[in-house]
Amino acid sequence: xxxxxxxxxxxxxxxxxxxxxxxxxxxxxxxxxxxxxxxxxxxxxxxxxxxxxxxxxxxxxxxxxxxxxxxxxxxxxxxxxxxxxxxxxxxxxxxxxxxxxxxxxxxxxxxxxxxxxxxxxxxxxxxxxxxxxxxxxxxxxxxxxxxxxxxxxxxxxxxxxxxxxxxxxxxxxxxxxxxxxxxxxxxxxxxxxxxxxxxxxxxxxxxxxxxxxxxxxxxxxxxxxxxxxxxxxxxxxxxxxxxxxxxxxxxxxxxxxxxxxxxxxxxxxxxxxxxxxxxxxxxxxxxxxxxxxxxxxxxxxxxxxxxxxxxxxxxxxxxxxxxxxxxxxxxxxxxxxxxxxxxxxxxxxxxxxxxxxxxxxxxxxxxxxxxxxxxxxxxxxxxxxxxxxxxxxxxxxxxxxx
Numbered sequence: 001x002x003x004x005x006x007x008x009x010x011x012x013x014x015x016x017x018x019x020x021x022x023x024x025x026x027x028x029x030x031x032x033x034x035x036x037x038x039x040x041x042x043x044x045x046x047x048x049x050x051x052x053x054x055x056x057x058x059x060x061x062x063x064x065x066x067x068x069x070x071x072x073x074x075x076x077x078x079x080x081x082x083x084x085x086x087x088x089x090x091x092x093x094x095x096x097x098x099x100x101x102x103x104x105x106x107x108x109x110x111x112x113x114x115x116x117x118x119x120x121x122x123x124x125x126x127x128x129x130x131x132x133x134x135x136x137x138x139x140x141x142x143x144x145x146x147x148x149x150x151x152x153x154x155x156x157x158x159x160x161x162x163x164x165x166x167x168x169x170x171x172x173x174x175x176x177x178x179x180x181x182x183x184x185x186x187x188x189x190x191x192x193x194x195x196x197x198x199x200x201x202x203x204x205x206x207x208x209x210x211x212x213x214x215x216x217x218x219x220x221x222x223x224x225x226x227x228x229x230x231x232x233x234x235x236x237x238x239x240x241x242x243x244x245x246x247x248x249x250x251x252x253x254x255x256x257x258x259x260x261x262x263x264x265x266x267x268x269x270x271x272x273x274x275x276x277x278x279x280x281x282x283x284x285x286x287x288x289x290x291x292x293x294x295x296x297x298x299x300x301x302x303x304x305x306x307x308x309x310x311x312x313x314x315x316x317x318x319x320x321x322x323x324x325x326x327x328x329x330x331x332x333x334x335x336x337x338x339x340x341x342x343x344x345x346x347x348x349x350x351x352x353x354x355x356x357x358x359x360x361x362x363x364x365x366x367x368x369x370x371x372x373x374x375x376x377x378x379x380x381x382x383x384x385x386x387x388x389x390x391x392x393x394x395x396x397x398x399x400x401x402x
């Protein structure tokens with residue numbers, strides 16, 4: 001689905017965005033909403049399925065809204081787009097389309113069913129609108145995610161590799177299959193500790209059971225299981241295929257690992273992370289923060305695989321690497337906000353090196369006479385460059401002598 005955001009911004013044009021979906025993406029947009037007002041005057045939208053106007057209250061920051069009749073000046077436009085919506089959506093259901101052609105208007109349930117079918121098939125893209133910053137249009141967007149996008153049972157079985165034989169196998173999204181899940185995020189919580197977010201692809205998971213991290217070959221015991229709702233959480237004792245939840249207390253699991261039934265092990269898709277594109281040096285402002293900074297960076301790196309921490313042996317600097325300036329700025333800000341580590345940042349020091357550029361010869365004669373036979377030696381030293389990257393070679397030759 002498509003959500004046209006920032007409808008309250010200067011220059012916002014919903015209909016131009018719809019045209020761009022066609023021109024640039026080659027997709028078929030299905031307009032399900034129309035804006036009421038524009039730019040700073042954007043107050044709500046028209047729902048073309050229920051044919052009602054939805055107006056958000058600014059004083060509640062978009063948390064509350066009212067449904068009312070469509071404004072008279074937008075009634076003709078709404079009727080025109082409603083007709084386009086119905087005709088496009090009902091192509092998914094021959095019986096409903098035939099009834100419509102005979103003059104029977106489809107109800108909301110039929111329309112939603114047809115829109116869902118067409119969305120899953122990729123025949124069209126439902127287009128919604130709003131202003132996420134002001135929470136206008138967010139509630140209908142979440143409803144559309146539930147109503148139109150495929151559930152876990154609507155997608156094909158996920159492929160994986162059997163651990164003992166490396167044979168490719170499939171796991172259907174069913175409670176009757178063996179348990180398998182993918183860890184996709186690690187988060188540190190000040191109250192619970194480390195939380196591992198997983199998406200269950202098959203089977204059932206119960207609190208207190210023992211599961212296998214098939215990537216690392218380690219057993220993990222499931223302690224608390226939490227359904228996350230923004231900054232609140234709900235303890236559950238059981239989760240099923242398709243659920244997303246957080247597990248507390250896993251010791252060896254990191255982002256991208258597969259968790260599986262120990263008796264029927266599988267490794268699911270591997271997550272690939274891009275290499276960093278920028279690096280900076282970081283050091284604590286006070287010596288007392290040195291140890292705290294190390295703990296903070298290690299925890300942040302565990303949460304975000306695209307963030308890397310290294311120590312430059314030659315310069316002694318701590319180097320952090322990420323996907324851009326903003327990425328690293330957020331990391332430094334989180335160090336201060338979550339771990340109370342105030343740090344200085346700068347460019348990494350360059351460790352300059354010198355190399356041999358041309359041949360050089362030295363001839364030295366050693367003489368020492370203090371009685372008896374004395375000492376005599378002639379030393380010849382030759383230094384010459386080797387091809388770049390070939391390393392260092394040393395040759396030693398002794399001729400004559402006792």
